Amino acid sequence: MIRGMIRVKGLRKHFGDAHILKGIDFEVAPKTVLGVIGASGSGKSTLLRCLNGLETIDGGTIECGDVRLEAGISHADYRKRVRDLRLKVGTVFQHFYLFPHLSVLGNIIEAPVHVLHTPRKTAETEAFELLESVGLKVAARRYPGSLSGGEQQRVAIARALAMHPALLLLDEPTSALDPRRVNSLRALLRTFVDRGHTMIIISHSMGFLGGVADEILFMDGGVVVEHGPTEQVLNSPQDTRTKEFLEQAE
Amino acid sequence: MWTTAGAQQILRWGADPSGGAPYVFTDPANPDRYIGYEKEMVDALAAAMGRRAEFVPSDWETLVSALQRKSFDVIVNGLEPTGDRARQILFSKPYYIFQLQLTVRADDNRINSLADCKNRVVGTLANTAASRLLDKEGIDYKSYADPVGAYRDLELKRIDAALFDVPAEAFYARPNRRLKPAGEPFTNGQYVIGLRQGDEALKAEVDAAIDKIVTDGTLETILKKWGLWNQAQIEFQTPIRSGNQPQTNVEYTTTEATFNWREAMWRLTRAAAVTVLIALGSMVIAVVLGLPLAVGQWKGPAWLRVLCTFYVEFFRGTPVLVQLLFLYFGLPVIGIAMPGWLTALVGLGLNYAAYESQVYRASLEAIPTGQWEAAYSLGMGPVLAFRRIILPQAFRIALPPMTNDFVSLFKDTSVAFAISVWELATAYRELANASGQFLLLGLAVSAFYLAMSLPMAHLARLLEQRLRNRATDRVTETEAEAPA
Numbered sequence: 001m002i003r004g005m006i007r008v009k010g011l012r013k014h015f016g017d018a019h020i021l022k023g024i025d026f027e028v029a030p031k032t033v034l035g036v037i038g039a040s041g042s043g044k045s046t047l048l049r050c051l052n053g054l055e056t057i058d059g060g061t062i063e064c065g066d067v068r069l070e071a072g073i074s075h076a077d078y079r080k081r082v083r084d085l086r087l088k089v090g091t092v093f094q095h096f097y098l099f100p101h102l103s104v105l106g107n108i109i110e111a112p113v114h115v116l117h118t119p120r121k122t123a124e125t126e127a128f129e130l131l132e133s134v135g136l137k138v139a140a141r142r143y144p145g146s147l148s149g150g151e152q153q154r155v156a157i158a159r160a161l162a163m164h165p166a167l168l169l170l171d172e173p174t175s176a177l178d179p180r181r182v183n184s185l186r187a188l189l190r191t192f193v194d195r196g197h198t199m200i201i202i203s204h205s206m207g208f209l210g211g212v213a214d215e216i217l218f219m220d221g222g223v224v225v226e227h228g229p230t231e232q233v234l235n236s237p238q239d240t241r242t243k244e245f246l247e248q249a250e
Numbered sequence: 251m252w253t254t255a256g257a258q259q260i261l262r263w264g265a266d267p268s269g270g271a272p273y274v275f276t277d278p279a280n281p282d283r284y285i286g287y288e289k290e291m292v293d294a295l296a297a298a299m300g301r302r303a304e305f306v307p308s309d310w311e312t313l314v315s316a317l318q319r320k321s322f323d324v325i326v327n328g329l330e331p332t333g334d335r336a337r338q339i340l341f342s343k344p345y346y347i348f349q350l351q352l353t354v355r356a357d358d359n360r361i362n363s364l365a366d367c368k369n370r371v372v373g374t375l376a377n378t379a380a381s382r383l384l385d386k387e388g389i390d391y392k393s394y395a396d397p398v399g400a401y402r403d404l405e406l407k408r409i410d411a412a413l414f415d416v417p418a419e420a421f422y423a424r425p426n427r428r429l430k431p432a433g434e435p436f437t438n439g440q441y442v443i444g445l446r447q448g449d450e451a452l453k454a455e456v457d458a459a460i461d462k463i464v465t466d467g468t469l470e471t472i473l474k475k476w477g478l479w480n481q482a483q484i485e486f487q488t489p490i491r492s493g494n495q496p497q498t499n500v501e502y503t504t505t506e507a508t509f510n511w512r513e514a515m516w517r518l519t520r521a522a523a524v525t526v527l528i529a530l531g532s533m534v535i536a537v538v539l540g541l542p543l544a545v546g547q548w549k550g551p552a553w554l555r556v557l558c559t560f561y562v563e564f565f566r567g568t569p570v571l572v573q574l575l576f577l578y579f580g581l582p583v584i585g586i587a588m589p590g591w592l593t594a595l596v597g598l599g600l601n602y603a604a605y606e607s608q609v610y611r612a613s614l615e616a617i618p619t620g621q622w623e624a625a626y627s628l629g630m631g632p633v634l635a636f637r638r639i640i641l642p643q644a645f646r647i648a649l650p651p652m653t654n655d656f657v658s659l660f661k662d663t664s665v666a667f668a669i670s671v672w673e674l675a676t677a678y679r680e681l682a683n684a685s686g687q688f689l690l691l692g693l694a695v696s697a698f699y700l701a702m703s704l705p706m707a708h709l710a711r712l713l714e715q716r717l718r719n720r721a722t723d724r725v726t727e728t729e730a731e732a733p734a
Contacts, residue, residue: 052627087629097624101642111628114638163628 005030005064005198006051006089006167012059012071013046020046022222023060028167028215033189033199035213035230037206039245043222044202048169051200052091053082064088065166087115090165094172096156098144104131104155105140108162116163123162130158134188149176154188161192168192170201174208186212206249210234218242261301263292264317265327266310269396272421272476273328274305287417287476288326291345294468298459310395311376311683314338317446324456325444328415330379334686340447342456344440345469347482350380351419352432353412355404361411363433364389370410373400376680379439380413392590393680394670397422401429402579403670406587415439417478438482464490514681514691521677522698528595528663528673529702533656535599540606545636548611558607565604571665573597578669594666594673602659609651613644646717653710657703674698 011024020043028034038044049055051062053069056078061070067084099107108130109123118126131137134154144152153173160168170189174182182205189212193199203209209216209230216233218226218241226233226242237243265274267284274286284305296303306322313325317339328348331341352372354361361367367389374380376393384391392409394400397418404412405428412423416435423429443460445453463469464487473479547558565573574597578590588596617640625635664675678695682688 054623054626083629083631086627089627091624091627093620093624093627095620097618097620099621099624099639099643101646110638111630114634115629159628 005032006200007063008051008060009063010060011047011050011057011062013043013050013055014058020222021050024219024222024224026217026224026227028198028200030198031193031196032214033193033201033212035209035216036200036202036219037204037209037216037245037249038219042219044219045171047219048091048171048200048202051167052089052169053085087163088166090160090163090168092153092156092160092168092170092173094175096144096152098152098155098159100144103141103143104136104147107144107155108159111159112162127158127162130161131155133191134158150181150185153177153185157188157192161197166198168197168199170199170203172202172204174203174205182208204249206234206246218245220245259299259301260304261292261296261299261324262304262306262322263324263326264306264308264313264322265325266313266396267305267307269398269422270327272417272478274326287472287478288328290472290475291463291469292326294463294472295456295459298462299455311679314444317444320446323445323449323452328417328441329444330439331442332379332382334684335444338447338686340445340449340453342443342445342453343460344442344486345460345464346441346473346478347486348379348415348417348439348441349435349482350383350413350437350439351416351423351435353401353404353414353419353423353429354410354432355407356428356430358410358432361432364413364436366432367411373403373409373412374414375400375418377684378415379437380415383437384413392670392672393676399579399670401426402582404429406582408587408589417476420477461490514685514687515694517672517681518674518677518691518694518698521672521674522702524591524671525660525663525673525698526702528591528598528666528671529656529660531595532597532599532602532663533659535596536602536606536655536659537652539599539603540610543603543607544610544614547607548614562604562607565601566608570598570601570662571668573601574665574669590666590669590671591673593669594663594671598659598662598665602655605655606652609648609655610644613647614640616647617643646714649710649714649717653707653714656710657707660703660706661699 005028007027009025011021012019013021024043024047026034036044036047046055050057057069057071059071061068062085063069064085065088067081067088069078069081069085073081099110102110105124105127108127109120112118112123112126113120128137128140131140134157136151136154136158139147139151139155144155147155153176157168173185177185186208189199189201201209201213213230215228216226216230217224218233218237218239220241226237226239228238233242234246237246265288267274267276267286269275270286272286273288274284277283277285284307289305292303292305308316308321310327313327313329314335316322317325324342325339328346329335331344335341352361352364352367361370364383364387370390372384372389372391373394374384374391375397376395381391381393391413392400392403394403397412397414400409400412400414401422403409405426411432414423419431423431443456445456470479470483470487473483543558543561546554547562550558574594577588577597578593581587621639621643622635625639630638663673666673667676667679670676674695678691682691685691
């Protein structure tokens with residue numbers, strides 16, 4: 001059996017009395033794309049924030065490669081493991097959060113140079129390769145404020161990939177894009193999957209996920225309702241809640 | 251007139267009672283009462299004139315203009331007749347012969363006369379015979395508003411010697427065992443009463459009254475009571491008592507103000523240099539200290555937040571003038587005696603750090619949480635994220651209000667005059683008081699201030715513009731060509 005690139009077991013998260021994640025289990029195999037769907041408030045955004053360590057988990061484990069994050073360990077140990085987890089998991093935020101005071105190139109090499117201590121020259125060479133692959137090589141010296149939303153997103157993808165993450169998280173990547181841009185984003189992400197990247201994409205757009213995801217995970221009320229191959233979940237869902245959700249989404 | 255027939259006429263007299271012993275000062279035993287040998291003398295004079303004396307507390311530096319504004323009728327405050335004052339007011343005949351006494355620290359054997367004071371700093375009262383003598387001799391001096399401050403600074407080694415009229419010296423320095431007189435009293439000067447020009451009738455009345463209290467021994471009694479009776483007074487009073495008119499033409503030369511524009515501009519330039527030094531120094535303190543204060547108040551543990559908040563509220567909530575006075579006069583009590591310029595530099599720095607911390611805090615809080623999360627998700631720790639991502643962005647937001655603060659800091663250096671630092675405001679006050687050139691010197695001083703603050707505002711604008719352009723610029727394709 002292939003070990004998953006990321007393995008989540010019994011993941012729990014609550015804010016006070018509000019239990020957002022009530023025991024989530026799933027794995028993502030290497031070089032696959034998992035699409036996460038669910039209504040607003042189903043817990044999918046919280047799941048993503050747990051996977052990159054922005055939220056502290058209250059129960060269960062997250063394993064990514066040799067990093068194992070679990071609830072109930074000492075504070076110092078937890079913090080160290082979160083740092084390790086973040087080095088394994090790259091995130092492309094819904095609103096990108098590029099650093100406005102740094103050029104496009106500066107945004108991409110910032111973490112490799114200051115976190116991984118990659119020599120600046122090496123980091124720049126790599127950054128130009130990444131920019132070329134997202135079609136923005138000419139924009140290297142520009143500043144985020146002068147870029148369109150689609151361009152900013154591609155910089156954000158390049159910035160995350162510059163850290164060589166084992167897993168890339170994308171939060172609502174299509175929310176700011178027009179349909180033409182959605183198609184080119186899908187094509188772009190597929191090229192990265194073909195090069196061996198693993199991704200989890202949270203999206204409301206079934207059309208987009210249908211073309212890019214290998215598997216779909218449907219969440220509702222803080223639990224995984226259905227998880228299977230894209231074809232199967234989208235076209236012949238097993239659970240009535242999935243059916244209802246997909247019908248409303250059409 | 252302010253009198254009606256039958257009512258006793260009033261003689262309103264002005265003097266500076268703060269640190270004014272033994273001339274006129276607040277009775278330590280009864281703070282509502284003024285005492286002093288001149289107080290007693292004016293009462294005697296008024297009695298001789300058939301009037302009732304009424305004291306109007308005033309400020310030494312502005313006595314002449316207050317007299318002209320009719321705040322009172324006569325100045326009785328150890329006033330020396332000088333050429334420039336003679337152009338503005340009338341003088342009575344003299345009533346006292348004063349001498350000057352140099353004072354040094356008891357353990358100081360370097361200074362025995364004024365000649366030993368070259369290249370040292372002497373404290374004295376502004377716009378007096380003593381200050382003019384020092385001016386003429388080319389000796390560096392520091393002006394004080396009263397003898398108390400000067401003698402205290404002498405003890406604290408902020409100055410090397412103090413030069414005052416013997417009455418003040420006798421009262422404030424003699425009893426102090428840490429100080430000693432250097433050499434004998436020297437020069438003979440006269441105290442006269444100042445009157446408004448054109449007030450000849452009152453002058454005749456006052457002159458007659460002076461003769462009367464000299465002749466009947468009243469003045470001698472008063473001076474003896476205050477320990478001010480000496481050989482100089484005997485020589486001065488004897489001819490009057492024997493009915494001979496003494497020479498009333500006063501020699502002004504030793505006490506003439508030596509004002510000239512070249513000298514004034516040179517002193518203003520030095521004052522401007524001190525102003526710049528204080529402003530830049532306190533700026534550095536404010537910028538550096540403001541940051542830990544801001545971060546402590548923003549993200550620190552509870553005890554640190556309380557501490558930082560207390561600091562900020564204390565320095566924002568109390569006048570900077572009071573803070574400076576405290577640092578200058580209060581800290582020496584626990585053994586920290588900084589020179590005036592350093593006190594001003596540190597005091598303003600500590601004060602402005604409180605303001606800067608609030609500018610920083612607001613700017614830091616204005617950075618969206620997403621920036622922190624983006625930095626964290628790239629594997630940065632809090633310190634790295636703060637230094638590389640948050641701080642540079644906050645700096646852009648903070649720059650305009652910081653510029654604003656620093657332009658006002660330049661102007662706030664003027665509070666240093668309260669602790670006798672020779673900066674622009676002090677220079678203006680003293681030069682203008684000595685010369686009467688309030689208008690021209692005022693324009694010159696304003697020009698100095700503008701010459702300092704305008705370039706700074708301009709510089710800050712340039713920096714802002716550069717940062718702004720950067721954020722939105724559209725670089726041409728050739729410039730953006732990658733080297734790869």
